[in-house]
Each structure stands twice: as structure tokens, then as C-alpha cells.
Amino acid sequence: MKPFWNLLKLLLPLILLSACDIGEDEVSYHFVSLTTVSVDMPEEFRLNETYEIGVTVLEPNGCTEFAGFDILPENTTIRRVVAIGTEQDDVPCTEVLSEVATSFDFICLYSGTYTFRFWTGKNEDGVDQFMEFEVPVVP
Numbered sequence: 001m002k003p004f005w006n007l008l009k010l011l012l013p014l015i016l017l018s019a020c021d022i023g024e025d026e027v028s029y030h031f032v033s034l035t036t037v038s039v040d041m042p043e044e045f046r047l048n049e050t051y052e053i054g055v056t057v058l059e060p061n062g063c064t065e066f067a068g069f070d071i072l073p074e075n076t077t078i079r080r081v082v083a084i085g086t087e088q089d090d091v092p093c094t095e096v097l098s099e100v101a102t103s104f105d106f107i108c109l110y111s112g113t114y115t116f117r118f119w120t121g122k123n124e125d126g127v128d129q130f131m132e133f134e135v136p137v138v139p
Helices: 002-019
Strands: 031-039 050-059 064-075 078-088 096-108 115-121 128-139
Touching: 031 064, 031 128, 050 064, 050 078, 064 096
Parallel strands: 078 115
Antiparallel strands: 031 050, 031 078, 031 115, 050 096, 064 078, 115 128
């Protein structure tokens, strides 16, 4: 058994070093917030039911792709929703705007009224702007 452990001690650093090679062919990117254009929100929720919420977001150029949503609870029933994209670094981009229709699933866990605040960009003063929806939870 001891020869096995000695061999493992020798091979493990080699395996780890070779697995960490980051070549120059790797794509470099960073995350960006994407503007929400429209939302397809239900008129009401029922407790413990799941809803698909449709969202249309704007990709600002040919180097940006929608990646998902950052959904942050601001309170028990208040959600701030920001669409997130990945934008490639150091590559030429087209300046074509593209609308992307996507969705996320939401499970209604609390009674009362939910407020959803979808990020729509910043105004001329640099202040975040939101599209808001209030959805009551019915019995």
C-alpha cells in the first residue's frame, strides 16, 4: 500500500499542473447587465404554484449573449430582476441590437402581493430605472 501512496504523491502535482493550463485560445469575457424591454407577467399568483415569467431583453451588440437572471429579494415579496449577459473582450463586435425572448420560473411561497422590479437601464443621471409589476396572491 505504501508504494501506491508514494506514486500518488509524485503523480498528483503533475496532474494538477497540467490541468491548469490556460491557453491563449481561451475566450475572455465579462458580465454585463442587459436592459429589460418587456415582461409577460401573470395577473395573479396562487400559493405554492410555479409560474413561467416571460421576459424580453436587449443584447447591445454582437459580442454579448444573454446568460441568465440575477433575482434578488429586497423584501419577503419584493424581487429585483436583472438580466445578465456575457460580453466577449478584445474582439471586434457588430453594433446590432438584438431582442431575446427568454423566461424564468417563479414559485409563489408567500401570501400578500409580490412586487417585481425589472432593471431597464440607467437614466441620464446614472440612476437605475425599473419596470414594476404588482401581482396579488389569491386563495
